[in-house]
Amino acid sequence: MINETPDPKPEEIPEEPLPSPLRCWSGTAVASSMSFAAFLVTRKVITNFASTPPTGNDLALRIAITVRTLVVGVLTMATGVFGLIALGLLLLGVKSLLESLKNPESEEAS
Template sequence: MNQTQPTDTPTQVPPTPLRCITGAAISGGLGYALYLLMISIATTFAKKPIHSDNQLVISLTSAVRTLVVGVVALGMGIFGIVTIGLLALAVQLLIQQLTKPKNN
C-alpha cells in the first residue's frame, strides 16, 4: 500500500509593525551600503582617467563605467523604495491596530 505523508503547507504570517520596521532597517542598511559603494566606485573612476588615443576604447570604457555606477545606483534605489514602503506599511498597521475596536 502506498501511503503518502501529509506535506507541510506554508502558512502566511500576517505582517506586524515590528516585522515591517525590522525589514525596513535591514533594507535601509543595504541601501546605505550600496550608496557608499556607489560613491566609492564613482570616486575611483574619477581619480583614474582613461589613457588611450583610440576612440573606441574611450567610448567602451566610458560606457562600462556608466553601466557599473548605474547598476549600483539602481540597487540602491530599489532598496530605498522598499524601505519607504515597509515604513509606510508599519504606519498603516499601527493606525489599523489603534483604530480597530477591541472585542473582549
C-alpha cells in the same frame, strides 16, 4: 456546434491581515542598511572612476566610458530601489499600527 462552457467564477481570495509593525520595521532596517551600503559603494566607485581616467585608443575609451556608465547606473538604481523599499515598509508599518489601534478586537481573534 461549438461546445461553449461558461466561464468559471473567479475564486474568492481571502484578505490577508497586515504584517505586524515590528516585522515591517525590521524589514525597513534591513532595506535601509542595504540602501546605505549601496550608496557608500556607489560613492567609492564614482570617486575611483573620477580619479583614474580611462586610457587607450578611441574604441577602448568608448567601451570604458560605456562600462563605467553602466556600473554607476546599476549601483545608483540599487541605492534607489532599496531606499524606496525601506520607505514603503516604514509606511506599511505605520498603517499596520494604525489599523491595530483602530480595530483591537481583530488582533485578539487571531
